[in-house]
Amino acid sequence: MTRTMQQLDIFADSRDVMLRNDVLAPLQRRDVAAARTALAQFAGEYPDDGALPAMTVLVRELGNGSTAPFADHAALDIAHRHLEDGVVPAARRVLPAQSVQPWLAPCWRALAQRAASLAFRGAGAGNHADSHAAPLWLLAGDWAAARAAVEGIESWWRIQAPFAWMTEARYRADGLDAAWPLLAGLAWLAPARFVALLPTLSDASLDALRRRFDAGFPGTGEVDDYAWFPAWLLVVKPALAGRLGEARVQRDQVASRATALLAEILRREHEGDQHELIGLRQELSRLHAGLFDTYMATRKVQHR
Numbered sequence: 348m349t350r351t352m353q354q355l356d357i358f359a360d361s362r363d364v365m366l367r368n369d370v371l372a373p374l375q376r377r378d379v380a381a382a383r384t385a386l387a388q389f390a391g392e393y394p395d396d397g398a399l400p401a402m403t404v405l406v407r408e409l410g411n412g413s414t415a416p417f418a419d420h421a422a423l424d425i426a427h428r429h430l431e432d433g434v435v436p437a438a439r440r441v442l443p444a445q446s447v448q449p450w451l452a453p454c455w456r457a458l459a460q461r462a463a464s465l466a467f468r469g470a471g472a473g474n475h476a477d478s479h480a481a482p483l484w485l486l487a488g489d490w491a492a493a494r495a496a497v498e499g500i501e502s503w504w505r506i507q508a509p510f511a512w513m514t515e516a517r518y519r520a521d522g523l524d525a526a527w528p529l530l531a532g533l534a535w536l537a538p539a540r541f542v543a544l545l546p547t548l549s550d551a552s553l554d555a556l557r558r559r560f561d562a563g564f565p566g567t568g569e570v571d572d573y574a575w576f577p578a579w580l581l582v583v584k585p586a587l588a589g590r591l592g593e594a595r596v597q598r599d600q601v602a603s604r605a606t607a608l609l610a611e612i613l614r615r616e617h618e619g620d621q622h623e624l625i626g627l628r629q630e631l632s633r634l635h636a637g638l639f640d641t642y643m644a645t646r647k648v649q650h651r
Contacts, residue, residue, distance in 0.1 A: 363393050370402050375446055377453070379409040401437035408434050408454060416464050420478040423462050427478070430454055452487045459483035459492065467500045467509065481512040490520035504595060507537035511544055523550055527590040531577035535594075535603040538573035559583065565637030574602035575638060581609045582642045588613050605634045609642070 366389040373381035386406050390399055417423045434454060438447045462480040479500075484493035493516040503509035514533045518526035530553075534541040545557055557576075564579055566572035577591055588610050597603040612627045632639040 363389075363396060366392060367396070367398055367402075370406075371441065374402070374405055374409070375442065375450065377409055377450075379406065382406045382409060398441050401440035404433055404437035405441065405450075408437075413461070414457070415461065417461050420465055420468060423458070423465060423478050426458055426461075427483075430458065448488070455483050455487035456489065459487055459489075459496075463496075467506075469506065477508050479508075479512075481509065481516075485512060485515055485519070488519075490516045494520070504532065505536075507540050510536055511540045515544060515547065518548055518550075523553060524590060527587060528593040528595075531580075531591050531594040531606065532597070534573050534576045535597045535600040535606075538576075539570045541576070542570060542573050556580065556584070563641070565641060574600065575605070575635065578602060578606040578609050578635070578638055579641065581606060581613065582638070582645055585613055601634055605631060605638065608634065612642075 366385070369385040370382060370389050373379075373385060383406055386402055389396070389402070393399065417426070430451075435451060438450055442450055459480045462478070462483060465479065467479050479496065481493050481496035481500075484490075484496055493512060497503050497509045497513045497516065500506065500509045503513060510529070510533050514526060514529040517529050530541070533544070542557075545553060560573075560576055560579055564572060564575065566575065577594070580587055581591060591606060592610050594603075594606075596607050608627060608631055612624065612631065615624050615627060628639070628643075631642065
C-alpha cells in the first residue's frame with residue numbers, strides 16, 4: 348500500500364469520528380439547530396453508524412420544548428417512560444459519563460414543572476401511585492423543589508412514597524447526619540422502601556452499617572427486618588441517639604416503640620438508674636428477644 352493510500356484510509360477512518368464529534372458538541376451545549384445540521388450531515392455520510400440512533404433520539408428530545416401541563420397522570424407516565432426507556436439510554440450511549448446527568452437534568456426539570464398541578468394519587472392509584480412532581484425534581488437534582496413538592500402532599504409523613512422522596516431530598520441537601528431522623532421513620536413505615544433507597548443514596552458509611560446489620564441482626568431474613576434497623580443502630584452506634592431521637596415515633600409500629608425504649612434505656616444507663624433499667628430491659632425483651640440479646644451482649648463486654 349502506498350503512503351498516499353494509507354493517508355486516505357486514515358482520513359476515511361477519522362472522518363466519522365470528526366462528524367460524530369460535530370454532533371456531540373452542540374448536543375452538549377443543547378444547541379438544537381446546530382445539532383440537527385450536524386446530525387443530518389453525519390447521517391448522510393454514515394447512515395449505518397452505531398451511534399446514529401442514540402444521537403437522533405437526543406436531538407429530537409432537544410427539540411421537544413413542550414411546557415404544557417400534563418392533562419392527567421397517564422400523560423405524565425407516558426412522558427416519564429419515554430425519558431427513562433429512550434432518552435436516558437441514548438444519553439449513556441453517546442455522551443461522556445460525566446455529562447449524562449447534567450444533560451438529563453433539564454429534561455427531568457421540564458417534566459416536573461409540567462407535572463406540578465397533578466395531585467398525589469396514593470397507593471390505590473395502581474400504576475400511577477408514584478406519578479408526581481417530587482421524584483422528578485429528585486432526578487433533576489433540585490432538592491429544594493422536591494421537598495416543597497412533598498410538603499404539598501397532605502400527611503406525607505404517613506405515606507410511603509412521599510416519605511421516601513422527602514428522605515432522599517433531605518439526604519441530598521444536608522447529608523447523612525441530618526437525614527437520620529427521616530431514615531429511621533422510613534425504616535419503620537416502609538422497610539422495603541428504606542432498603543430500596545440505600546443503593547440510590549450510595550453512602551459508604553450507611554452501606555457499611557447495612558452490611559453489619561445483614562450479617563448480625565437476629566431477624567427472620569425478610570425485608571421487614573429493616574424496620575428494626577434504627578433500634579439496632581442505637582445498640583451499635585449509641586452516639587446516634589440524639590439524631591434518632593428527633594424521629595417522629597410511630598406508636599403503631601413495634602420497631603419504632605422499641606427504638607424509643609432503647610433510647611430511654613441508654614438515658615437511664617447514663618444516669619445510673621438501675622431500678623428502672625430492670626423493667627425497661629424486660630419490656631425490650633418482650634418486644635424483640637433477639638435485639639435484647641444483642642443489646643445485652645454489648646453490656647457484658649463493657650462490664651468484663
